[in-house]
Amino acid sequence: MKVLVPVKRVIDYNVKVKVKADGTGVDLANVKMSMNPFDEISVEAAIRLKEAGVASEVVIVSIGEKKSVDTIRNALAMGADRGILIEEDQGVDIEPLAVAKILAKVVEEEAPELVILGKQAIDNDMNATGQMLAALLGWGQATFASEIEIADGKAVVTREVDGGLQTISTALPAIVTTDLRLNEPRYASLPNIMKAKKKPLDEKTAADYGVDTSPRLTVVTTEEPAAREAGIKVGSVDELVAKLKEGGLV
Amino acid sequence: MAVLLLAEVAGGALAVDATAKAATAGAKLGDVTVLVCGPAAAGDEAAKLDGVSKVLVADDAAYANGLAENLADLIVSLAGDYSHIIAPATTTGKNVLPRVAALLDVMVISDVTEVVDADTFKRPVYAGNAVQTVKSADATKVISFRTSTFDAAGTSGSASVEAVSGAGDKGLSAFVEDKVVESDRPELTSAKIIVSGGRGVGSEESFGIIEALADKLGAAVGASRAAVDSGYAPNDMQVGQTGKVVAPELYIACGISGAIQHLAGMKDSKVIVAINKDEEAPIFQVADFGLVADLFDAVPELTEKL
Numbered sequence: 001m002k003v004l005v006p007v008k009r010v011i012d013y014n015v016k017v018k019v020k021a022d023g024t025g026v027d028l029a030n031v032k033m034s035m036n037p038f039d040e041i042s043v044e045a046a047i048r049l050k051e052a053g054v055a056s057e058v059v060i061v062s063i064g065e066k067k068s069v070d071t072i073r074n075a076l077a078m079g080a081d082r083g084i085l086i087e088e089d090q091g092v093d094i095e096p097l098a099v100a101k102i103l104a105k106v107v108e109e110e111a112p113e114l115v116i117l118g119k120q121a122i123d124n125d126m127n128a129t130g131q132m133l134a135a136l137l138g139w140g141q142a143t144f145a146s147e148i149e150i151a152d153g154k155a156v157v158t159r160e161v162d163g164g165l166q167t168i169s170t171a172l173p174a175i176v177t178t179d180l181r182l183n184e185p186r187y188a189s190l191p192n193i194m195k196a197k198k199k200p201l202d203e204k205t206a207a208d209y210g211v212d213t214s215p216r217l218t219v220v221t222t223e224e225p226a227a228r229e230a231g232i233k234v235g236s237v238d239e240l241v242a243k244l245k246e247g248g249l250v
Numbered sequence: 251m252a253v254l255l256l257a258e259v260a261g262g263a264l265a266v267d268a269t270a271k272a273a274t275a276g277a278k279l280g281d282v283t284v285l286v287c288g289p290a291a292a293g294d295e296a297a298k299l300d301g302v303s304k305v306l307v308a309d310d311a312a313y314a315n316g317l318a319e320n321l322a323d324l325i326v327s328l329a330g331d332y333s334h335i336i337a338p339a340t341t342t343g344k345n346v347l348p349r350v351a352a353l354l355d356v357m358v359i360s361d362v363t364e365v366v367d368a369d370t371f372k373r374p375v376y377a378g379n380a381v382q383t384v385k386s387a388d389a390t391k392v393i394s395f396r397t398s399t400f401d402a403a404g405t406s407g408s409a410s411v412e413a414v415s416g417a418g419d420k421g422l423s424a425f426v427e428d429k430v431v432e433s434d435r436p437e438l439t440s441a442k443i444i445v446s447g448g449r450g451v452g453s454e455e456s457f458g459i460i461e462a463l464a465d466k467l468g469a470a471v472g473a474s475r476a477a478v479d480s481g482y483a484p485n486d487m488q489v490g491q492t493g494k495v496v497a498p499e500l501y502i503a504c505g506i507s508g509a510i511q512h513l514a515g516m517k518d519s520k521v522i523v524a525i526n527k528d529e530e531a532p533i534f535q536v537a538d539f540g541l542v543a544d545l546f547d548a549v550p551e552l553t554e555k556l
Contacts, residue, residue, distance in 0.1 A: 016510060017376045026380050096348065097357045122491065125375050128348035128358045131318065135352035140422035141318050143345045146485075156426065161341040162439075162494070163260055164486050167426040168317065174422075180475065180492055181485055216357040220370065220383040228517065231538040233529075237551040240523065243539050249443075249500045249521055250467060250556055 001150075001172075003046040003055045004112035005080065006103055007039040007062045009071040010123040023221040028091070035071045038118025040078075040185040041178040045148060046116050047079040048183065054150045055114070057081050061106055063099055065090040069201065077188030077196035084202045086209070093124060094206070098213040100132035105209040107137060112173065114155065119144050119177040130177035140170035146181040251280025251368055254328060256321075256337040256346065257296050259288040261430065262314070264295040267440035268338040270402035275395040277301035277403070278365040279334050284409075287313035287321060293411050300404040305411045312419035316342045319423055322349040324416035329354060329390060333368070339394035339495075347394050356388035361495075363399040377491040377514035397439060398497035398518060431484050438487065441470035443500045446489055446516070449476035450505020450526065450545055457482045459546070460504055463553045472496065472516075474506045490515035504545045508533025525549065 011017060012032040020027050035043075049055040058080040062068040065088060072083035086102060088094055107115060120127035134141035142148075142157035146165070149156040156169045160179045188196070206213050234240045244250045253276040258265035264286065276282040283304040286293040293307035306328070312320045325346070329335060335350060337343035339361045351358035363381070364372035370385045371393065438444065445467065447460040457477070464471045473483035475490055489496055491514035501519035506512060508524070508531055516522070517536050524537035527544050534540040541548055 011376070013377075013511065017379045019380045026376060095357055097352060097355075100352060120492070123376055125373075125377070125491070126348075126358070126360050127344050128351070128360060131345065131348035132352035132358075134318075135322065135349040141345075141349065142423070143318070144341060159341075160485060161428075162486065163428075164431040164484070165429040166315070167429075168315075168423050169426055170423040171421075181479070216388050217359065217384040217386050220385050222375075223381050223383075225374065225378060225381050225517075228522075228536050228538075231522070231534075231536075231540060233534070233540045233542065237541065237543070237548055237555060240539055240541050240552065241555045244500070244523070244556075247521060 001055055001113035002057045002059060002110065003049060004059050004061060004107065004110055004115045005039070005042050005046045005075065006115070006117050006129070007043065007060055007071050007075055008036045008121050009033050009062065009064050009068045010036045010121055013037055013122055019222055019224045023223060025219070025222045033067070035074055036118055036121045038120060038178055041180065041182050042116040042118050043075045043078050043080060044183045044185040045178060049150065050079070059084065059110055059112065061086065061103065063094065063102055063206070064088055072201060073196050074188060076199045077193040078186055079192070082200040084204065086204050086206055088206060088213070094213045095215050095217065096126050096128040096132055097216060098211060099129050100136055101211045102206055102209050103133050104136040105211065114150070114172060115175050117175065117177045119179050130175050134175040139174050141175045142168055142170050143177045144179040145176050146179050148176060148182070251334065252332045253280045253282045253334040253336060254325070254332040255282055255284045256325065256343065257284050257286045257292070258338050258340050258342060259286060259292055262289055262292070264288070264292040266295060267402055267437065268340055268397050269296060270299055270405070271397035271400040272336060272338040272395050273299045273301055273403040274400045275362070275365060276334070276336050279368055283332070285325065285328065287324070297409040297411050298405040298407050300407045302407055302409045305409050306414040307411060308414050308416060310415065310418055315425040316345065317423050317425060318345045318349050319420045320418065321346045322353060323420060325350045326353045327416050328414065332390065334391045334393060336393045336395060338397045343394045347392050351392040354390050354392065356390050356392055357386065359384060359386060359391065359393045361396045362393050363396045377510050378517065379510065396495055398495050431486050435464060436468070436470045438470045438472055438489070439494050439496055441498050443467045443469035444472045444496055444498045445469045445502045445504065446472035446474065446506060447477050447482065447504050448474035448506030449480065451477060451482055454482045459549045459553070463502070463549055466553050466556055474512050503533055503537070504549055506533055507531045508536065
C-alpha cells in the first residue's frame with residue numbers, strides 16, 4: 001500500500017522566537033528552520049512500515065515556500081521514495097483548513113491507503129490538520145498515536161489520551177497523527193543524503209489544485225506573552241519553606 | 251448568541267473541572283447548552299453548572315468512547331442552532347473539534363486563552379512564546395479553550411435536561427481498550443499544587459522522592475518529557491507544549507532544566523519554585539524562588555520541613 005506523509009518546514013524547536021515590536025508576527029528572518037519534529041516521527045513511522053513490508057511506497061508532500069524542498073529532501077534521505085512540493089508565497093502560513101483541502105486533492109490523485117501526519121506543528125500549535133483531512137475525506141482517524149499496527153485492512157492504533165492510553169481500530173484508508181512516543185526518528189546518513197538528491201520531486205502550486213487558501217482567521221496582532229517578574233534565589237531549604245509559608249502557599 | 255459545549259466525559263462520568271472551566275469561557279459568548287455524550291447521571295452533573303441553560307444527553311454506546319467520527323457527526327447534526335461550538339482543549343476536544351469544523355467548512359480555533367469578543371480570541375503560538383489575537387470570519391466559531399486560564403463555573407445551577415440522539419455508529423472506527431493510569435492523587439490539570447520531576451531525578455525509583463513531597467502537600471505529580479522518555483513516569487504526567495498545560499497556585503520543578511517546550515506547559519503557574527543543581531538552568535529565569543542544590547538532598551529535606 002501507499003503511504004502519504006505531509007511534512008512542514010517550521011522554525012527549529014530549539015530557537016527562542018522573537019516577537020516583532022510592531023505586533024505583525026514573529027521574526028523569521030535568518031532563523032534556523034527544520035522539519036516539524038512530529039513530522040519526522042511520521043516519516044519514520046512510514047519508513048518502518050515500508051521496511052516491514054506493509055507499505056510499498058512512501059510519498060512526502062509539503063506545502064510552503066520554495067525552501068520547503070529542503071524539508072522534503074530530508075525526508076527522502078531518511079528513506080521516503082518521492083516528494084511533492086506545493087509552493088506558497090514566502091511568509092504565508094496557510095491555515096489547517098486550506099492545507100487539509102489541498103491534501104484531500106493530493107489524496108485523490110495519489111490514492112494512498114494511509115496518511116500519517118504529525119499531531120501538531122510547533123509553530124501554530126493548532127493540532128487540527130489531520131482531523132480536518134479525515135473529515136473532508138470521510139475517513140476514520142486515529143490521532144496522537146504511540147503505536148501503529150496494520151493488519152487485515154485495519155489500523156490498530158494506541159492513542160495517548162489524558163488519562164492514559166486508548167486503543168482503537170480504524171478501517172483503511174485512514175488518517176493517523178503521530179505523538180512523540182511513537183518512535184525515535186533516524187538520522188539521514190551522508191550517502192542517503194546524496195541519493196535523495198536524485199529522487200523524484202514534483203513541484204506544484206496551490207492554484208493547481210483549485211483550492212482557495214485565503215485565511216478564515218485574521219491575525220489582528222501578535223504579542224509577547226506577559227513576562228514574569230524576576231524571582232529570587234534562596235540559600236537553603238529553610239529559607240524556601242519560610243518563603244512558601246509567607247506566601248500562604250503551604 | 252447560542253453556545254454548544256461538548257462536555258468532557260471520562261470513564262462514564264462527567265469530568266467536572268474541565269467542563270466547568272469551559273462553561274465559564276462559553277458564558278462570555280452567550281447562552282450555553284452542554285452536550286453530554288454519556289449516561290444520564292453525567293447529564294445531571296452538567297445541569298448543576300452555573301451559566302448552563304440546557305443540557306442535551308446522548309446516551310448511546312456509539313458515543314461512549316469519544317470516537318471522533320461518531321461524535322463529530324452528532325455535533326454537526328445539532329450545529330445549526332448555535333453560533334459557537336466549544337469544548338475544553340483536552341485530548342477529546344482536540345480530537346473531535348477540528349473534524350467538526352472541517353465538516354462545517356470553518357476553521358478551528360485551538361487552545362483559546364482569552365475571549366476578546368464574540369469573534370475575536372487570544373491564543374498562544376510557538377510554544378507559548380507569542381500570543382496571537384485572531385478574528386474569525388466564519389459563520390460558526392469552533393473553539394477549544396485552554397482550561398488552565400479560566401476559573402471553574404460554580405455548581406449551584408439547575409438547567410433542564412433532555413435526551414438527544416444522532417445517527418449512532420458510522421462504523422469507521424471501533425474502540426478496543428482503555429489503559430487508564432490509576433492514581434489517588436489530584437488530577438494534574440486541576441491540582442492547586444504540582445510537584446514535577448525531570449531528567450535530574452535519574453531513575454524510576456528516585457521518582458519516589460518527588461511523590462513523597464507531592465503527598466505531603468496533597469499535590470499532583472508531573473514530569474518533563476525527558477523523565478517520561480526515560481521511563482521514570484507515565485506519559486500522561488507530561489507537562490509541556492505537547493503534554494498537559496497546567497497553571498496551579500504552586501509549581502515545584504525538581505531536576506528540570508526548563509526547556510522551551512516544558513515552560514509552555516507551566517509558565518502561567520502563580521508561583522514557580524525550581525530546585526536544580528545547575529545554577530545556569532533556564533528554569534531559574536521563570537522561577538519565583540530558586541534553590542541551587544542537589545535535589546536528592548533538598549527534596550527530602552523540604553518534605554520533612556513542610
